[in-house]
Amino acid sequence: MRTNCRMMMVVPTLRQVLVLSPVLAALFCVMTYINFPPLLQGRRVTVWSNGEVTLQCTEASGEPCSEEELLRGPSRETIEGRNLSTADVFLLRQAASFCSLSPAQEKDLEDKMAFEGGPQVAYTSRPNHHDMRYKLQQGETGGEGGGPARGRRPRRVAFLFLTRGPLPLAPLWDLFFRGNEQLYSVVVHTSPGFEFEDTMPEPFLANVIRSEEVAWGTPRMIDAERRLLAFALLNPLNQRFVLVSETCLPLHNFTFIYEYLMACPSSFIQSQPPSPPSDYFLSYRWPARYIPMMMPEVRASQWRKGSQWFALNRRHAAMAVNDTVYYPKFERWCRGDKWHGHCLSDEHYLQTLLHILDPDGLERRTLTFTDWSSEDWGHPKTFTAELITDQFIQEIRSVRNCKWNDRRDKECYLFLRKIDAEAIQQMEKVGRRFGIWR
Secondary structure (H helix, E strand, C coil): CCCCCCCCCCCCCHHHHHHHHHHHHHHHHHHHHHHCHHHHCCCEEEEEECCCCEEEEECCCCCCCCHHHHHHCCCEEEECCEEEEHHHHHHHHHHCCHHHCCHHHHHHHHHHHCCCCCCEECCCCCCCCCCCCCCEECCCECCHHHCECCCCCCCEEEEEEECCCCCCCHHHHHHHHCCCCCCEEEEEECCCCCCCCCCCCHHHHCCECCCCCCCCCCHHHHHHHHHHHHHHHCCCCEEEEEEEECCCEECCCHHHHHHHHHCCCCEECCCECCCCCCCHHHHCCHHHHCCHHHCCCCCHHHCCECCCCCEEEHHHHHHHHHCCCCHHHHHHHCCCCHHHCCCCHHHHHHHHHHHHHCHHHEECCCCEECCCCCCCCCCCCCECCCCCCHHHHHHHHCCCCEEECCEEEECCCCEECCECHHHHHHHHHHHHHCCCCC
16 A cells, blocks of 8 residues: 655644744743843943943842853852843953052052042942942043043053063063153053063053953953953043054154044044955955844944054043943854854954944044065064065155045054064164154
8 A cells, every 4th residue: 555645834823823922932031031131130220430431230139150151151240239240240340450459559540540629530339339439530521532621631642552471562662652651551451370570661560450361353352452441441531542462563753643643533443344355354254254143233234344453532442341232242243263254353343333333433444554465364464674674664654645634644554563573673773763762
């Protein structure tokens, strides 16, 4: 006897749909709570704020988690009887680094930031709750670039050093900074456990913040950038924030760079849409790097890419540190591996965030010259001593077709990357001839 087999399509009846809908809805809510607890944990109250960086906590119950879990996922930790979301604790314990300051560092920071006659900032969550105050003194808000007014002290440029350990070019940076102590700040993020030798110039030795391990192309990279920004924001004198690496050096003297940055209210960050294939850096694997799971917060039309080396004004720096909407999407989906479209967080996060929040406030270019003609896949060319000549430096300094304060005849580059550590003597000689060092 032969049996006829045929495929049948099961069509649910109306009764089945009505029965299953509440079950599916409940399952969706449970999964949402597991994956996005900050959305469902209850009313949020402000714990601390200095007008730009705001820490909030959520009134909800829950067991504290380990620090590793806290740094990696959407978890929470109980502090003084309250639960802080991952983003809140990121600001409180990592970025702002309140508990990592030694008494000497705290006193030094207070002395540096004190305005004469300025009102003290001391914020509490609400009455009868632990006072998470910090000894900051702040002038009136409304300074250029969205930051505090400078009061009686000059505004500063904060140089944020994102390093893996040693700073072999620090002696040249020390020469660059010399004589301008009231006009700059230094913040250093290095590998956990690394310690500079006592011979390291003072600006670096005294300004190393609490750090976490950083992996290339992962969200840990933007964690480090936000940590640097948040710590620098604690000083209300800091009005510009420049990210550099251990292989970067300035192409102009301090006065030129300071005036260049302060005279332009915009932020400098390369934030570009898809570009022609002739631009290797911006076009490489572009279609694969946008992940539809970024929606609805980040649409494909808003997706931007660019160099991670930025120079932000204070308002944009605060936006980056305060973000709790877009960061979770990048933390989850832009992880630098093939399973996530080779999406590199440091090339997309700030570039996309600032494009969405303030598209008209950006000069969409980097101030750091990098040569991507290297045969080493995915890495820029390293400039050795043989390549660093007067002619080479002059050629980069002479590029003047960039927009600056609505002008298009301004120097394009202020910094050079990536310089070989063995080229320090050659760079010092060439730099002296151009008047870069003091």
